[in-house]
Amino acid sequence: MSELLQFLFSGVTVGAVYALVALGFTIIYNASDVVNFAQGEFVMLGGMITWFAHQAGIPLPIAAFLAISITAAIGVAMNKLAIEPARGAPIVSLIIITIGASIFLQGAAQLVFDKQIHDFPAFSGNTPIRVGGATILPQSLWVIGGALAVFVGLWIFFTRTLLGRAVLATSNNRLAAQLVGINTNFVMTLSFALSAGIGALAGVLATPITLTAYNVGIAFALKGFAGAMLGGMGNPKGALVGGFLIGLIEALTAGYLSSQYKDAAAFVVILLVLFVRPQGLFGRKSTDRV
Amino acid sequence: MTKTTAGALCALLTAFSLAPAAQAEIRLGASISATGPAAFLGDPEAKTLELLVEELNAKGGIDGEKIKLVLYDDGGDPNKARTFATRLIEDDEVVAIIGGTTTGASMSILAVAEDAEVPFISLAGAIEIIKPVRPFVFKTPHTDRMACQKIFEDMQKRGFTKIGMISGTDGFGASMQAQCKDVVGDYGIEIVSDETYNPTDADMTAQLTKIRNASGVQAVLNPGFGQGPSIVTRNYRQLAIDLPLYQSHGVASNGFIELAGAQAAEGVRLPGTALLVADLLAEEDPQREVVVAYRDAFEEKTKTPVGTFGGYAHDAFLIFTDAVARAGSTEPGDIRDAIEATAGLAGTTGIYNFSAEDHLGLDLSAFRMLEIKNGAWTLVE
Numbered sequence: 001m002s003e004l005l006q007f008l009f010s011g012v013t014v015g016a017v018y019a020l021v022a023l024g025f026t027i028i029y030n031a032s033d034v035v036n037f038a039q040g041e042f043v044m045l046g047g048m049i050t051w052f053a054h055q056a057g058i059p060l061p062i063a064a065f066l067a068i069s070i071t072a073a074i075g076v077a078m079n080k081l082a083i084e085p086a087r088g089a090p091i092v093s094l095i096i097i098t099i100g101a102s103i104f105l106q107g108a109a110q111l112v113f114d115k116q117i118h119d120f121p122a123f124s125g126n127t128p129i130r131v132g133g134a135t136i137l138p139q140s141l142w143v144i145g146g147a148l149a150v151f152v153g154l155w156i157f158f159t160r161t162l163l164g165r166a167v168l169a170t171s172n173n174r175l176a177a178q179l180v181g182i183n184t185n186f187v188m189t190l191s192f193a194l195s196a197g198i199g200a201l202a203g204v205l206a207t208p209i210t211l212t213a214y215n216v217g218i219a220f221a222l223k224g225f226a227g228a229m230l231g232g233m234g235n236p237k238g239a240l241v242g243g244f245l246i247g248l249i250e251a252l253t254a255g256y257l258s259s260q261y262k263d264a265a266a267f268v269v270i271l272l273v274l275f276v277r278p279q280g281l282f283g284r285k286s287t288d289r290v
Numbered sequence: 291m292t293k294t295t296a297g298a299l300c301a302l303l304t305a306f307s308l309a310p311a312a313q314a315e316i317r318l319g320a321s322i323s324a325t326g327p328a329a330f331l332g333d334p335e336a337k338t339l340e341l342l343v344e345e346l347n348a349k350g351g352i353d354g355e356k357i358k359l360v361l362y363d364d365g366g367d368p369n370k371a372r373t374f375a376t377r378l379i380e381d382d383e384v385v386a387i388i389g390g391t392t393t394g395a396s397m398s399i400l401a402v403a404e405d406a407e408v409p410f411i412s413l414a415g416a417i418e419i420i421k422p423v424r425p426f427v428f429k430t431p432h433t434d435r436m437a438c439q440k441i442f443e444d445m446q447k448r449g450f451t452k453i454g455m456i457s458g459t460d461g462f463g464a465s466m467q468a469q470c471k472d473v474v475g476d477y478g479i480e481i482v483s484d485e486t487y488n489p490t491d492a493d494m495t496a497q498l499t500k501i502r503n504a505s506g507v508q509a510v511l512n513p514g515f516g517q518g519p520s521i522v523t524r525n526y527r528q529l530a531i532d533l534p535l536y537q538s539h540g541v542a543s544n545g546f547i548e549l550a551g552a553q554a555a556e557g558v559r560l561p562g563t564a565l566l567v568a569d570l571l572a573e574e575d576p577q578r579e580v581v582v583a584y585r586d587a588f589e590e591k592t593k594t595p596v597g598t599f600g601g602y603a604h605d606a607f608l609i610f611t612d613a614v615a616r617a618g619s620t621e622p623g624d625i626r627d628a629i630e631a632t633a634g635l636a637g638t639t640g641i642y643n644f645s646a647e648d649h650l651g652l653d654l655s656a657f658r659m660l661e662i663k664n665g666a667w668t669l670v671e
Contacts, residue, residue, distance in 0.1 A: 219490035
């Protein structure tokens with residue numbers, strides 16, 4: 001029993017990180033149908049900038065705030081300098097541009113910071129919390145809480161605010177959105193800022209558990225992308241459920257089968273789900289309705 | 291008239307014959323992964339070579355001949371490494387090559403060096419580089435097989451017969467896992483639980499729970515590299531597993547204690563080089579002088595802590611300069627013969643004794659069994 005509980009805790013910890021990254025994909029995707037492969041770099045920047053600022057003597061909360069703001073600004077710059085000039089290009093070209101931006105950000109981080117692995121202190125200490133013979137770190141609760149908070153925030157944003165609907169409208173039909181008076185350029189800028197900010201938040205929350213380095217972005221992006229695909233690209237609910245599901249499948253496979261098959265099991269499940277439901281578990285129904 | 295011509299000719303001739311001697315330099319080539327995925331290894335290696343060349347030239351070089359270092363960054367890409375090796379030999383006309391931060395890069399350089407008959411000293415770990423022995427290929431880091439042997443020796447002394455293993459699936463972890471499983475039988479030890487994790491995984495409590503529940507397990511070994519072992523160590527304490535934990539030489543650096551946290555790393559044992567415990571070495575230890583000198587020079591120049599990997603480059607350079615000095619020649623063939631005759635040369639990694647059959651030149655004594663106590667390294671007697 002305590003064994004199963006430990007596997008579940010492990011899965012939830014990892015899953016929350018995946019879910020947070022997956023949530024970051026949703027906004028840009030909803031605004032432009034572009035899968036932003038630089039999303040992992042935003043996560044990396046969140047962790048690295050916080051570490052850098054904290055090490056320079058800035059208190060952790062301010063360092064984290066700085067990291068999120070700077071990363072959001074980098075997201076906006078990426079949209080202005082790389083995505084906007086290529087407006088009108090096919091989606092595939094835009095996706096390739098985001099891959100280029102990802103490589104650029106990684107190289108820049110390597111020069112600006114360094115090539116070592118770093119971390120900063122956990123927010124509420126490192127004393128494990130014991131529940132029924134299993135343990136979980138307080139930082140895991142922060143990540144889980146962060147994922148849930150971002151999910152609720154996004155859900156309200158997309159369903160209850162005019163701006164959120166404007167984002168969805170831009171995605172559905174940019175010309176029509178423009179005709180009804182939506183400033184689509186602003187929507188794009190906003191979505192990059194928000195996505196980058198959420199990515200950075202994921203980096204800030206996850207780094208005390210996962211550690212950070214200039215090259216951690218790709219792994220985050222891949223797992224987050226897998227989570228988002230499993231749940232249904234663009235749907236915050238899908239991102240949340242998809243991320244947690246992958247984490248849990250990995251942990252349970254590692255615990256009960258063998259850790260050798262951990263990743264394979266997760267990807268087999270993703271393949272099976274996508275065979276039956278190509279749009280993912282939660283599809284894009286909510287966006288189509290708007 | 292003829293006299294002056296003859297005089298001028300004489301002067302010209304002497305000038306010509308003197309010119310090469312005055313400008314003589316020993317051209318040493320290096321292809322190192324200063325950027326790319328292996329940058330955290332290659333970066334200190336490149337800095338070490340630059341530092342040592344500068345230091346030696348300031349002292350007047352070897353017998354008055356300065357060393358000219360031609361350093362390329364292969365980014366950890368074996369194809370680039372091959373190109374650079376060819377360029378080093380054909381265009382830069384170097385007399386020896388140091389480099390190949392990763393095993394992949396080393397394997398492609400060694401083919402080129404072997405063909406051109408230029409000595410090559412590799413900085414990568416895999417045993418395949420020097421087994422079978424190739425006349426012109428040497429290497430400085432000890433193999434992961436030796437690390438396994440050192441660890442199992444220590445386990446045997448402590449009376450452990452059943453252990454669990456949790457290995458990274460990266461090249462380093464997978465290779466060491468295989469080597470350990472290969473030699474474990476020699477020490478009467480049985481691996482009762484064998485788990486793996488991805489180098490980018492964020493949590494290993496599932497695997498560790500499984501190992502803890504394996505029957506009779508007395509100690510746990512974690513071959514791995516990068517952030518994985520730090521996370522394993524943290525998770526190990528999170529689960530309050532009270533069995534001894536062994537890490538590999540892959541994380542033998544102060545960065546590991548920092549990342550894992552002094553509290554979590556307490557009592558962790560691993561095989562490391564003398565470089566980590568420079569201040570703990572006995573006065574009469576043959577490695578003490580070289581280790582302290584390198585550490586002080588490196589830390590002063592780069593303001594970053596010295597590490598095992600920079601030490602590999604240090605030793606490769608030491609072997610090269612020692613061989614050139616003894617050979618009294620800068621012909622690649624003579625340098626090769628001199629390297630092979632190296633005996634009792636104290637480097638930062640160990641004492642090198644090369645022979646025609648052994649192009650690694652280190653034995654198990656190169657490793658020191660270290661234990662982390664109160665956030666610092668201590669020597670296990």
